[in-house]
Amino acid sequence: TLDEHVEGADGVVLDIGVSSMQLDRAERGFSFRADGPLDMRMAQSGLSAADVVNTFKAGDLARIFGFLGEERHAGRIARMIESRREKRPFERTLDLADAIETHVGRGPKDKIHPATRVFQALRIFVNDELGELARALLAAERALKPGGRLAVVTFHSLEDRIVKRFIADRSEAASGSRHMPDAPQRAATFRKAGGGVTPGEAEIAANPRARSARLRAAIRTDAPARAGDFSIFGLPKLPAVERPGER
Template identity: 60%
Template structure:
């Protein structure tokens, strides 16, 4: 959901998704059918799908009520070809069936935080504009401030290390614990300043010292990896034979989950790693690959939109095989610190 600025036709959002052409090529949405955009955001993918074929219908889902409200103009433009639904994309199959549909022809997922969320200081996602330390995509449940001010040192270190891949995770956690003894940490500016005091970046680097830690907190607050695992299984359940799934990720852990899931579901053994044990080939095969390995953005797209640099697209086509049992090994990738806590791992 990371999108560069663009102005365009009525109902068009202020951003477009990365890898737009590549996603459409992978999905190949032609003729009458139902597409599900599980991460509506500013509506870029939804608009592109609607414009691809006048007979195509879209159910667009977003857990952020602000995003759904922002789609009003696109709803007017598309009429009854578009239905906007607030909810978690991890339950997209149930949401689609609640709309009276039995199966979908295409599913697209664009994982991560949107540019609109990052750019609005009051949402508390970014350290670039000081605001309340929130980070909740749905504005419900535990906030980043709750986590930062209540979690113990080990819990915080695990979040920063595993989700943010911050090598100084232990030092960041220790600094937070010491700081909150003097008073609660309530703003993004406060937290970013604390992290910058213990995390050093290479001279000339454009990466802020707080980038990885903020990423880890956001993933934990919104259970993003758990939602991704659930969404992959939900897409598997709702897609009809011949239906296609396209997933764009922006983080190595996200991409690893998608890769492991599609590898196992297409009959290739999941390789062992420090996160996941190897898995025997599942039978029957519920997906066949559409893309060979990840599809990356062009240099031109990265130049126009630097946020696209880490994007990866993977796509697959649903076979006529029945839905297999949930893939425990993939679920094991989505460690859930916000509920169960992360334990173990090397941190400094």
């Protein structure tokens, strides 16, 4: 982890996007632009997207698609998957994408493919991306020295919300316990360094994948790092999965 290798850092930069190399390699299974195995594992170990799609109950799939993909047809798609996989399991990216498109349809004015949000949700879930982001933010708090800078680039609202909540929480003094209002105040561990910064038209023209990027930054104070309380992040409650290295 970050704080196992870095101490007294001048700065920490977290780029939360998926690399173009991963997206463009069909054999990694991140995209349905080209056919590939339904994988999506960044570390290439542990639970794959195919494992999730072919074994999780429809209710759990619906929660994943709804929370992580903000997919309005989450329930319909989950029930379709549960029914279809009894005849033939999903193993390829285009098979899943085509099944979703056939089931929910695609209007002439739709800007994105009907499977886009489901694929996003599966990728985030398989790699525990929101949990990894939360752990990285807490580690950065421990690793940065006073005056050190934290900069985080996110690419969708779920990630940005987590970063925004963390910086807001750490930029305010807080009591040691909400059950003990007279407890000593804990000093703020960060100062906000402006609001969210988005790319300009020229940058988007040069790199279209930067369109949804947002940069947030904060400066470390000299206050001791706080305990790692995951409740501040508001992470959605999703099916529990044993991750590689967890017991």
